[in-house]
Amino acid sequence: MSAILLRAMQKDQSGTITAVKVGGELGRRIREMGMVPGTRITIMGRAPLFDPVAIRIMGGTLTLRNNEADHIEVEIANPGENL
């Protein structure tokens, strides 16, 4: 178990959000889309130019730019572990 930034996550990697460190409009948008501490996410893939990133959250798919993902810390689940 280790906490890393969402940007650093690999495709198909899963984890649980531990912190969202941004306020203002971006912070609010991130939270209202369900990215709050305790929520589980999985990386679905990245755009052809490696940015933005697509993630699976609460059964839906979201996409955000890498510089937006920089504000989100995630605790990575060990491979095979089911949260």
Place this chain on the structure above:
Amino acid sequence: MATISIALAGNPNSGKTTLFNTLTGARQHVGNYPGVTVEKKEGSYTFATGEQATIIDLPGTYSLSAYSMEEVVARDYLVQEKPDVVINITDASNLERNLYLSTQFLELGVPMVIALNMVDVAQDRGISLDAQKLADLLKVPVIPIIARSGKGTAELMAAALELAKENAAWNPLHISYGEDVDLALQTMTERITAAGFMTENYAPRWLALKYLEGDNQIRKKGRAYNPALDAELQEIVTTVSAHLDKTMEAHPEAIIADHRYGYIKSVLRQEVITHKFDVDRLHASDRIDKILTNRFAGPIIMLGVLMGLYKFTFTYSELPVAWFEAFFGWLGTNVETLLPDGHLKSMIISGVIDGMGGVLGFVPMIMFMFFGIAILEDSGYLARVAFMMDRVFRIFGLHGSSVMPYIVSGGIAGGCAVPGVMAARTLRSPRERLATLLTVSFMNCGAKLPVLALLTATFFAENQAQLMFLLTLLAWVVALLAAKFLRLTVLRGDSTPFLMELPPYRFPTFRGLIIHTWERTWQYIKKAGTIILTISILIWAMMTFPGLPASEEDNFTRQHQEILTASPGPAREALKNEASPLPEEALQLKKKLTALDSEQAGRALRHSLAGRIGTAMETVSWLPGFDWRTNIALVGGFAAKEVIIATLGTAYSLGETDPEDTASLSETLARDPHWNPLVAMALIVFVMFYAPCFVTVVCISRESGSWKWGLFAICFNTAFAFSLATLVYQGGKVLGLAG
């Protein structure tokens, strides 16, 4: 009972519009909320029991904060208009996130029914929901529906009617946001209640909550209402923020959002929702995405889709466009024979009929474009285009969705900026959208092409194909750099968060597509039509008045007479009787008369207001090397770029020049000593980048919600084009290219 008012609210992609269409059918009315460009849709519904309801389709939002126009509009509507019931439509396959908005409705206290939409999709995904349990826990009716087929909507409306009849007072839900926030909330609520602070419209605890969330709209209202109490409340917020920052490294608004989700999770955990499969399981939609957003295949498929949209819009609309043209041509011919010669006839033909033709000529194109985009939008593909293109467009301060308007406007040479400007509606980020609106007109639209083709064919015949290709690239470079320039100056500001949903792929409903297309097309006709007609008549007047002085008119009439009397009698007779084929002598006579008419038209044009403007402009237009004839043509080009060629022909006394057949004009230009490849190049760049045609200007103003931006487009583009053309001409002269 009076008509019941029902507000339809929910997340984007929750099926809100589908439900609205299912409930109201064609009985819809689209307008705008006062002062903003957000669409206001209303429709009517009749209950099985005979009661009437008005349904208002609120803009789709994820939250009720006051960051976007849509959110402000939705919230103001609920608070000020107090609808009898809110139907909150939620996506059952994505319930947890959808309930975030529902929770905020509960906090506001509006009477609400929750529609659990797409229960069939949820079931396919192995999600089973206990609607009754959810209703018990949230204390509001919850009705499972399938908006697409209409299943469950009767029950939904019955529940809404029942709730409306209860006419109960608003009953805000109180959630606990943690000890610190709760304590501050309590103190603030007490003070708000004691002072009667805006309590006629809002619940005290809700106001306190908005203060803690740092809601700008509420704060502004509060400051105006009671500055002393506003300061007091703000002080409490500052104190609790400092405390939370120290102890938890978080702002109150973050803690409030976390607790809202905590509340939702606690509700759903009580056996409301059960997943049969692993939540990460790949659905059909994800498998499609594996191909459509694949690193290699994705961009290629996207290119194909965009080319397809382009082809669909411009190729298939050709036939109806031709019908319109034929109709207005027929109308023109009839008026020609019916009315006596004179200004009235000239105004009706050149002003009214051509103007109407101008407005309606765009209609098929706009319809086809909106239909194509509606398919891409409703199916969910448009979000993928934004996803794939964002990295490129972000460099220029734009958004991934900007690609569509650029392509339609002529990113593939030959588009049209009018549907292009309208395609920018798919952008939700205000600054990015405006930058797109203002720069799409730099693309080489179909009306600029004949002008570019004429000039390249006349002066650069050997490299015409390569040059035309380079000009398309130049348009892209200029448009993107101009967008960047705007985003660094007048539209300065951080990029709007890109963060968005990639909704599951869905088959669009035919009814949805038709309503969507028709609505937007009708708006264009209604809003742009009247203005365009007015401007069209104005431009006609500019190019007609003042007419030639009487002495000169007489002079031309006399010459006409002289030619006739000098000609042999049989030739005159043959021409008069429109004999066919005309004998050689009559042909000669006709040619002479036409030449005289053309000369008169040329003189009249120079004498008119437009001609005088053109002549006066020579004082500056020598910089890019344009003479008065070119200037007049460019003034005329503001009506529509294809007019440039026709006007240039008139100015050179060649008579009406058909943009499709420019051989004589091309010869004249090649012979004229004023013209050389350098002048032609300067004119090419000027035509590409100067003021958009006024139909585009009208659309820019409409879409941006302000005439200021339409005017800005005229001035900014013309100034830019002028500088660039001057640079080309003067620079070329220095380099000795003027030969």
